[in-house]
Amino acid sequence: MRQTRGPSPEEEASEALNRGASKDLEEGASDAREPTTCGKRTADCSHASGLPLARATVSKFAQAEEYPEMHHLKRGEKRSLLDPYKRSILQRWQQGCTNGLQLYDEIKARGFTGSATLLRMFLAELRKKHQEAGSASALSLDTSTQAIEIPPSLPSKPRITRRLSATRASWLFVSQSGKLNEKQKQHVGQIRAGHPDLERAYQLSQDFVMMLASRREGDLDTWLTQAAHSGLPEFKKMAHGIRLDYAAVKAAFSSE
Template identity: 30%
Template structure:
């Protein structure tokens, strides 16, 4: 089985490459690397000079074009879109913005995720009908499926997004009951299972 070309790893410099390429193409001779470093640091770059120097060296080789940056890993992209923006580092926020700028569907999905998380944390269940309508008309298959699931059990979901009550206080007790059940599954009848639960 033939292997494809090695996948290029994402770089902290990726969000700034369009700016660097525009500056590099400007007339007026070579640009000092420290000048470029200072300019992109003003725009939020937090990396060192080594990464920029490697990029500049690639630009000085006309016979070897710099390959486009590799797409981010799926797990990383999911994290950027589902975590609270305040929990993202500056580099992660820049990569998130770059990702959304290249995909209109992801931008729509990110906005729906953000609004649902806000509705969930703020207990604003009255916004649920509007959110479901937006989700079902978004054209995003996964979001549509999720919205249909909410709609099928609407009363319970609305109550969960409106009232402060939850089952968190009894989850420990439920788990303690389930543990001996799993341990004895297929090896004990109901009488022994009952005794194990009561003793636990």
């Protein structure tokens, strides 16, 4: 009976090489069929194998159009679901959209899965920084901390002047011009320039005051006619009231 001889070491080595070559040919054919996917995978693997970075990080770097800033979280610090949307929210805010509901709908349509409360907290910070900066265009987003920043040096805020009340404006109208200071005269000029009716009202007011101060009772009838035909309801009503009590008003001109 003839004894069966096993493969020699040389034959085993040759067979292993053949198997390896066949596997390489199969993988090469697979690469040819899927050049994009496999090429990308090979690039990711080759880079990830030589760097202390996760595969997802390498993929992010490979797809980024510019260098993506990396922020290493501190212990206990967590990323917010809102972080990917903060830049676009700031841009919309700078464009004039400050409606929280609308902003929420916009980011939700883009995939935001967080709560409306999360957005409200960010908008509260954004609104506060907006008020501090005086202008939304001065705001920016710190990419490392995802916080709203304002420039360290800001232009001086516009001076806020108090609005002139109707009572004070009326007092200025019936005050003699010679008794007003320069600032008060400036206010009067601004009011008179606001509308032709205001200029007409000022002239009638000053005519009446000067007529009364000079005790020119003979000019009263002329003034009443001008007031009645001025087109100003307040002066028309005033003229009517004076005519109803005409004698008493005439007497006021001669009283001390």
